[in-house]
Amino acid sequence: xxxxxxxxxxxxxxxxxxxxxxxxxxxxxxxxxxxxxxxxxxxxxxxxxxxxxxxxxxxxxxxxxxxxxxxxxxxxxxxxxxxxxxxxxxxxxxxxxxxxxxxxxxxxx
Numbered sequence: 001x002x003x004x005x006x007x008x009x010x011x012x013x014x015x016x017x018x019x020x021x022x023x024x025x026x027x028x029x030x031x032x033x034x035x036x037x038x039x040x041x042x043x044x045x046x047x048x049x050x051x052x053x054x055x056x057x058x059x060x061x062x063x064x065x066x067x068x069x070x071x072x073x074x075x076x077x078x079x080x081x082x083x084x085x086x087x088x089x090x091x092x093x094x095x096x097x098x099x100x101x102x103x104x105x106x107x108x109x
Contacts, residue, residue: 038067040095043080045088062090075103084108 045062062082070077076092084090088105 033073035071036069037071038069039071039076040065040067041078042066042093042095043078043082044091044093045082045084047088065095075106 043062043064043066047059047061062080062084064080064082066078066080068076068078078092084105086105086108090103090105092101092103093099094101
């Protein structure tokens with residue numbers, strides 16, 4: 001199965017975010033604050049919410065060790081082998097710090 005990039009944005013936007021950024025409210029500023037860095041993370045998705053919303057078939061839960069590709073003040077691009085859907089909630093766990101972040105998938109390529 002080919003690898004896909006998943007753009008994941010943290011919920012909700014807050015001033016002191018766990019990834020160390022600040023919410024500036026400016027898209028141009030957020031782009032310039034992007035950092036290409038590989039941070040080891042674990043992506044967890046229970047898939048319960050998608051099934052409850054009438055997605056039809058039951059999808060298997062996701063538990064995948066991976067790395068960030070690009071980190072923004074309010075989100076990250078993460079490469080996944082698993083299939084996720086736009087709008088799906090996932091939990092990212094930073095393997096270095098142990099910090100968890102509740103995230104929403106905003107783009108799938």
